[in-house]
Amino acid sequence: MAIADALSRNEDGIATALGILAQRFGERFSTSAAVREQHGHTTTWITNQPPDGVVFVHSTEEVAEVVRVCAEHHVPIIPFGTGSSLEGHLNAPAGGVSIDLSAMNRILAVHPEDLDCVVEPGVTRKKLNEHLRDTGLFFPIDPGADASLGGMASTRASGTNAVRYGTMKDNVLNLTAVMPDGAIVRTAQRAKKTSAGYDLTRLLVGAEGTLGVITELTLRLQGIPEAISAGVCSFPDVESACNTVIATIQSGIPMARIELLDTLQMRACNAYSKLDYPEAPTLFLEFHGTTAGVKEQAELFGEIAEEFGGGNFSWTTHQEDRAKLWQARHDAYWAAISLRPGTKAFATDACVPLSRLADCVRGTMDDIAELGLIAPIVGHVGDGNFHVSALIDMNDPAELEKAQQLSARISARAIGMDGTCTGEHGIGQGKRAYLEQELGPALDVMRAVKRAIDPQNIMNPGKIIRL
Amino acid sequence: MAIADALSRNEDGIATALGILAQRFGERFSTSAAVREQHGHTTTWITNQPPDGVVFVHSTEEVAEVVRVCAEHHVPIIPFGTGSSLEGHLNAPAGGVSIDLSAMNRILAVHPEDLDCVVEPGVTRKKLNEHLRDTGLFFPIDPGADASLGGMASTRASGTNAVRYGTMKDNVLNLTAVMPDGAIVRTAQRAKKTSAGYDLTRLLVGAEGTLGVITELTLRLQGIPEAISAGVCSFPDVESACNTVIATIQSGIPMARIELLDTLQMRACNAYSKLDYPEAPTLFLEFHGTTAGVKEQAELFGEIAEEFGGGNFSWTTHQEDRAKLWQARHDAYWAAISLRPGTKAFATDACVPLSRLADCVRGTMDDIAELGLIAPIVGHVGDGNFHVSALIDMNDPAELEKAQQLSARISARAIGMDGTCTGEHGIGQGKRAYLEQELGPALDVMRAVKRAIDPQNIMNPGKIIRL
Numbered sequence: 001m002a003i004a005d006a007l008s009r010n011e012d013g014i015a016t017a018l019g020i021l022a023q024r025f026g027e028r029f030s031t032s033a034a035v036r037e038q039h040g041h042t043t044t045w046i047t048n049q050p051p052d053g054v055v056f057v058h059s060t061e062e063v064a065e066v067v068r069v070c071a072e073h074h075v076p077i078i079p080f081g082t083g084s085s086l087e088g089h090l091n092a093p094a095g096g097v098s099i100d101l102s103a104m105n106r107i108l109a110v111h112p113e114d115l116d117c118v119v120e121p122g123v124t125r126k127k128l129n130e131h132l133r134d135t136g137l138f139f140p141i142d143p144g145a146d147a148s149l150g151g152m153a154s155t156r157a158s159g160t161n162a163v164r165y166g167t168m169k170d171n172v173l174n175l176t177a178v179m180p181d182g183a184i185v186r187t188a189q190r191a192k193k194t195s196a197g198y199d200l201t202r203l204l205v206g207a208e209g210t211l212g213v214i215t216e217l218t219l220r221l222q223g224i225p226e227a228i229s230a231g232v233c234s235f236p237d238v239e240s241a242c243n244t245v246i247a248t249i250q251s252g253i254p255m256a257r258i259e260l261l262d263t264l265q266m267r268a269c270n271a272y273s274k275l276d277y278p279e280a281p282t283l284f285l286e287f288h289g290t291t292a293g294v295k296e297q298a299e300l301f302g303e304i305a306e307e308f309g310g311g312n313f314s315w316t317t318h319q320e321d322r323a324k325l326w327q328a329r330h331d332a333y334w335a336a337i338s339l340r341p342g343t344k345a346f347a348t349d350a351c352v353p354l355s356r357l358a359d360c361v362r363g364t365m366d367d368i369a370e371l372g373l374i375a376p377i378v379g380h381v382g383d384g385n386f387h388v389s390a391l392i393d394m395n396d397p398a399e400l401e402k403a404q405q406l407s408a409r410i411s412a413r414a415i416g417m418d419g420t421c422t423g424e425h426g427i428g429q430g431k432r433a434y435l436e437q438e439l440g441p442a443l444d445v446m447r448a449v450k451r452a453i454d455p456q457n458i459m460n461p462g463k464i465i466r467l
Numbered sequence: 468m469a470i471a472d473a474l475s476r477n478e479d480g481i482a483t484a485l486g487i488l489a490q491r492f493g494e495r496f497s498t499s500a501a502v503r504e505q506h507g508h509t510t511t512w513i514t515n516q517p518p519d520g521v522v523f524v525h526s527t528e529e530v531a532e533v534v535r536v537c538a539e540h541h542v543p544i545i546p547f548g549t550g551s552s553l554e555g556h557l558n559a560p561a562g563g564v565s566i567d568l569s570a571m572n573r574i575l576a577v578h579p580e581d582l583d584c585v586v587e588p589g590v591t592r593k594k595l596n597e598h599l600r601d602t603g604l605f606f607p608i609d610p611g612a613d614a615s616l617g618g619m620a621s622t623r624a625s626g627t628n629a630v631r632y633g634t635m636k637d638n639v640l641n642l643t644a645v646m647p648d649g650a651i652v653r654t655a656q657r658a659k660k661t662s663a664g665y666d667l668t669r670l671l672v673g674a675e676g677t678l679g680v681i682t683e684l685t686l687r688l689q690g691i692p693e694a695i696s697a698g699v700c701s702f703p704d705v706e707s708a709c710n711t712v713i714a715t716i717q718s719g720i721p722m723a724r725i726e727l728l729d730t731l732q733m734r735a736c737n738a739y740s741k742l743d744y745p746e747a748p749t750l751f752l753e754f755h756g757t758t759a760g761v762k763e764q765a766e767l768f769g770e771i772a773e774e775f776g777g778g779n780f781s782w783t784t785h786q787e788d789r790a791k792l793w794q795a796r797h798d799a800y801w802a803a804i805s806l807r808p809g810t811k812a813f814a815t816d817a818c819v820p821l822s823r824l825a826d827c828v829r830g831t832m833d834d835i836a837e838l839g840l841i842a843p844i845v846g847h848v849g850d851g852n853f854h855v856s857a858l859i860d861m862n863d864p865a866e867l868e869k870a871q872q873l874s875a876r877i878s879a880r881a882i883g884m885d886g887t888c889t890g891e892h893g894i895g896q897g898k899r900a901y902l903e904q905e906l907g908p909a910l911d912v913m914r915a916v917k918r919a920i921d922p923q924n925i926m927n928p929g930k931i932i933r934l
Contacts, residue, residue, distance in 0.1 A: 113822040156662040190885040191818040202669030223719035252690035351658040355580040418657040452919030
């Protein structure tokens, strides 16, 4: 079957599908401009391309029903969680129907003895952790936003804890998904490991809704450690901080978090969060373990940091102090924006082998200077992943052009270092060209998979790969 | 394009391809009966179905050349590493060419600062660890056999360390593979994490050679821990041992190994390895960490085990004592065989949620008794995975029938407990029916993927799914 061009609108099909869905879902179906725009992409530089209608679903069966209607009439489907993705994932370049999964937010089961839980895709990570509070368990993946777990799976999200606990790839045991023909498929059982056939779980994790709609997830959970300590350590330069990270990881200290903030970001955080940390490249750290264990880990880290010129390293197990520290880290985005009010942050997402991190960050800082941008840097440096927040007046095409140049340079540099243009944000619309640079011939295999599973190209068309 | 029936031989195509390969590869191509049989499957109950020829390749380009010849003439291809798989993965039910990758055994790079390495698929896990010895790093995945890393990736292998370090799914950063059309594809870059498109790495890991031939792997490495301690603890019954495992995992002790041997297996090990452990359900344990850390872990474990009636728990950090202990565990297979010389072990591979493990093992023991089999049990119980070695006289059809009944019952029970028929051995030929029981509708998605990537069905046909 021929692949439909993702960018041509099927007006008749859309009109028919909207009519059917309006009748079927009544007040749970909307074509209002405000709702549609909110369901297009709004948090980045990418132009909003709203869907034609939004349906608010309550169950896997309802998702299957919507998918069958859209499939019959060749209408695009865009799954929606909380709308916090960054690369135009939710745009509807060929129109179509946004399936809003946010009301599918039930926690269906928690199995403390198996360290897993079963959730609907609209549950957010914070809601899950609030629910788990009394069980002694937690779910570790923490992208900046309070994203939905379905969305986090779809972008293969990670965050500050990934250095210890992995990414969504590592923490989803199985998925239930509605496939493009309306079939409901469960990808695996609930066992912790399996060699039973193709890994459809990992195929759907990171597929950005282009292969199916995730309607249920079984997630691994972690025990809340007996003790947690956290600390901050500043360095004379980015290289020293990065070399400390390498030596720390190599030494086998099981870091729970190891985050880099550059001088500009520290200046922003001090101002925004009313702190007085040294304005220098700084690592924010967290250690998980037993009481004796976290003490030992922190001391070992301190010795390593000292070798590389790290100063003022102190650590604490006090909950309040830790919370203050991490609040500052989590507010880094808002702190960055406050450096230049009225702008938006254009976020990059390079991830490179650890040995290349210092070079990659240094080259990026040179680019930022050369382009004359204000662009603080934060990084999940234990994984070799860092973000630049270029503060851009979105109404100034020249600035936007510079930010795009920066993004292109960072992506090319990361790819040249055997790294990736995206460690955790995904490809969406914004990084399709970089994906081609990065993986070349592999894209033919991705296209073959996409065409096989979604021959009509109705599942989130225009994302990840150009067909 | 129509899918060729995997089980019908394409005599003309095979004859033509053999002629071309003989001319091209000379002494590195063999059609001798002995070589062919050795490259069919020999370690299990499944009947040997040898390929028509074996080609011994030296490079990715040579693999691509062989694949192109076979593709042109519609001839099956069976990738071969060391021949240690267990479910008929290497059989050639429709004939064809075995690609022997064992001479592609170079370690191409070790990156200590990135904790990764790049290897050819014929490198075995022991060879890799010998090579790494002086770097302070190791590769943790340890199936029983000294398997090739390409084969281990293909079956999504794991072993005793998986409870701490994960399976092949978690430890492959990227792969280079020759696809069924001869295209050479690299699935990802060397960064530790990525959100760059579909996870082709995880699609090929566990694909059992049915989607392409793996010709290079980038693997994650681990730092050798500062201290390792190991111990043995016996229990009044299997339930107490399993409950100790659950409580231990829940407590957050980062177990490196936690292995169960049942009473019969302990009797076998004592006899075979000349030991005098109590003949009771026993856990073999290993702790990795700092000197203080492993002491703390072992003590915590000891307290938990005591609550559940575990006795005689002692632990040691002495290298020699540890080696003796783990040698006994690794010799469990041979010890089992020695219970009934002249037999072969028919191995099962259930994996269930931890909370169901005791029930599953108990039910299995009842089955074994009912069927009148001699069948010791060992398990990677931290993951809920256990193996029964049913000792069978392969010349006695009645015994073989009983073993198959046992396997069917164990698979059905595991599936009924939301577990899998295979935790680490794979589906091959032997478990295709169980895969259908286990994942039902998901098999249609697997078939679509297989047909899209291998439309001629030339890549290891007859394995995983019936087309």
